[in-house]
Amino acid sequence: MAPEDERHRFLFHIHGDAGVGKTFLLAELEHIGREQGALTARVDESVNSVPEALGAFSAQFGVQDHRFRELNRLLAVWRERQHEAASAGLDDLPDSSAPEPSPGSLAAARASLIGLGLVPGAGALAGAVDPTEVARGADRLRGALGARLRSQEDVQLVMSPELVLTPVFLQELTQAAASVPWIVLFFDAYERTALVLDRWLRDVMTTTRYGALTSRVIVVTAGQYALDAARWGEFTDVITDWPLRNFTEAETRGLLWNKGVVSEPVVREVLRLSDGLPVLVSTLAAGRPTEPGRVNDPSATAVEGFLKWEQDPVRRAAALAGALPRHLDVDIFRTAVGCSDAEGAALFPWLRGLPFVAEHGIGARYHDVVRAQMLRLQRRRSLRDWNERHTALAELFRQWRIQAEDHLTPGSFWKDSRWHELRLAQSYHLLCTGSRRAREAVLLEVASACTAGEPVARRWVQVFRDAGRDTDSEELSGWGFSLQAALTEGTAQALHLLLDQAGFGTEGQAEALVACGGLRRLEGDVRHALADYHRAVALSPRMEPAYAGRALVYAELGEYSAAIEDLNRADALLPNTVQTLRRRGDYYRITGRPQESMRDLQRAVELFPLDPLVWASRGQRTSVSGTLRRPSPISTMPCS
Structure with a gap:
């Protein structure tokens, strides 16, 4: 019916228990929509932010010959600027003695910093810090970004990407609607994606904050729970609530x-x-x-x-083993089953045709209800076999992660989504083995994830909840729920929980303190940040990140000589890293030591000619003392 008809509904919400058929119904509705000429796209729990959701929508529209060119261009710019901003936000914040924030900053700070959790440590500001401190942190970060990025538009794109990207998305939806009868947006696993998308979706559909949404758009959400009445209750006249229940x-x-x-x-x-x-x-x-x-x-x-109606014992065993990974492709399947390449190539297509196995990206995934029961059966049959298979899967993901790291700098691991996925999968399978050593190692990874921002930390906490559920481990589930609760008060609170209760050894405590120091520095609490780094160095005198982090705090306090001493220690422990060379070159320049500055920045350019921050620092050095020589072609070529 026409959008003008009072019976028309713009939002359909499907909800019911796991296994009741929500995802199947969503797929059927999408199939029907496309048959009727509608432009459709679907996202699920694999998206963790508004930009990721918009990117997924745009990619699927492109396959249907509707390319959102301007949105794609801005998404590419966002990814590039986000990478640049991460370095600026963590490494080069200006002096913490900032003036009192403006009233406008006070009003906007919480939204700009917390919005999508893109700023590392922003979750710690949500309700746990005085609003003035929140705004001051926003002003400091905005200043740092302004110094690093190309324009104020780039700063806004990094700090509030939904404000820049959504209006363009809505404009291109309107243009696409001129050539199709309907546009249907599907949101699966809404009990999870609502955490980052529900407020944004409500604003898109019921306000003009981002612009007007064409009336040709229909939204279908599917999750285990009903929509939040506080957020959606006043719009029931345009919403169809669609509960699903078990068959009679x-x-x-x-x-x-x-x-x-x-x-x-x-x-x-x-x-x-x-x-x-x-x-x-x-x-x-x-x-x-x-x-x-x-x-x-x-x-x-x-x-x-x-x-029991599959008589082939090889297929029966393969179907059971295939339930061990959370997601499957043919390589993961072969490792889970322990079969040859040829056997895997023959069995995997059969497995994908089973009624409880659904397509997921380029691979497959078991239905949650079926998978849970298969896991329980395998764990009860043979704990030894269970542990061996999870260990093999953890090793597979470890090898893939190491291969991915060959193409990344150490400082960029937490900014790379592919690395995240591999590390998360490795951690999940390690936790499933029940090893206490594995549990401590993954808890340390949670500490590191907290420094990469609340959305990243939430994914690592979810690994504990998943592994606890799949192994019936109250201990793992307890950690998952405790960390989840701590994260509602911010990433710093989660780190304190880890320090107090994880029982880390000396090295583990030092690593967690380094992470805590980094968050406190970002929030402007340099006094406690310095104390954290002092404790970390005392516990582990050979921990390079502790010296590198403490150098940043010293620099913010204007104690550049102490910062240089710490960077010397860091360089001795891990020579020729780009951050150490660049920062030490900058501090030498600030303290009036041009020859030492020239040495470090020239070395950094020769070793890392593609790093834009190195060139920026060298440009500052050049503006003071004249032109530095370019590295010769020979110096930048790999050794044979």
Whole structure:
């Protein structure tokens, strides 16, 4: 019906328990929409910010011959500027003795810093710091970004990307709507994505904050819970609430009859095993069984029901092992199963055709309900086999992560999404082994993730919750919930929880203190930041990041000689890193030591000719003392 019709609805929200068929229904609706000529796109829990969601929408629209060129251009600029800003925000904040923030800064600070969590440590400012301190931090960061980036437009793009990107997205949606009957945006796994998208989606649909949304757009969300009444309650006249529930016995029997499953003993077995959950009914009916098997065996489980009509023992074992990873491609599948390349190539297409395995990107994923039961069955059958397979999977992701690091600088690991995914997968499988050493190592990774921003930290906390659920470990689940609660008060609070309760060894405590010092420095609390770094150095005198971090604090305090001494120590422990050479060159310049400055900056340019910050520092040095020589072609070529 037309948008003007009072019966028209702009938002449909599907909700119900896991396994009730939300994702399946979403896929069917998208298929129907495309058949009717609609332009469609879908996102799920793999997106962790508004820019990521807009990028996913744009990519899918492009496949349908609707290219959002201006949005794509701005997204590319955003990714580049975000990378530059991360260095500026963490490494080169100006003097902390900033004036009192303006009233405008006070009003905008919380939104600009916390908005999408793009600024490392911003979560610590949410409700835990006086608003004046929040605004002062925003002013300091804005000043640092302004010094590094090309324009104020770039600064806004980094600090509030949704304010820049969303209006362009809405304009291009309006242009696309001129050539299609409808545009449908699908949001799956909304119980997770709502954390970062719900407020933005509500503003897009019900306000003109970002501009006007064309009336040709329909939004479909799907999650386990109803929409937040406080946020959406006043708009019920344009929303259709679509609850899904388990099948009744009559509905289950009807589906089985349509599948050709009519034997009453078999029907009773399916009813018992599925409890009316649609995904289980569909899976159990897929093999069109004619015999109930051990129908009266009380030890029969849903998992056995999924597979008991598959007679090939190799396939049965492969289907079980394939449930171990959270996501699958053929290489991950081979490792999980422990089979050859040829066997994996033959089995993986069969696995992808199973009714409880869904397409996910370029790979596949088990339905959560089915996977949970398969994991439980394997863990109970053989804990040794369980541990060996998870260890093999952790090693596979470790090798892939190391290969990814070959193309990254050490300081950019936390800024690379591919590295994140590999490290998260490795950590998940290590936690599933139940090793206490693995648990401590992953808790340390959470500490490092806190320095990369609250959205990143949330993903690492989710690994504990996932591993705790999949291993029935109260300890891992407890860490997940405790860290999640701490993060609501900010990343600094999560770090304090780790320091107080994780039981880290000496090196672990030092690493966590370095992370805490970095967050406190960013928030302007240089006195406590310095104390954290002092404690870290005392615990671990050979920890290079502790000296490098303390040097930044000394520089903010104007104690450049002490900063240079710490950078000398850092360079001795880890020679020729770009940050150490660049910063020490800058501090030598500031303290009137031009020859030492020239030496470090020239060395940095020769070793890292593609680093823009190195060239910027050298440019400052050049403006003071004349032109430095360019590195010769030979000096920048790799050794043979």
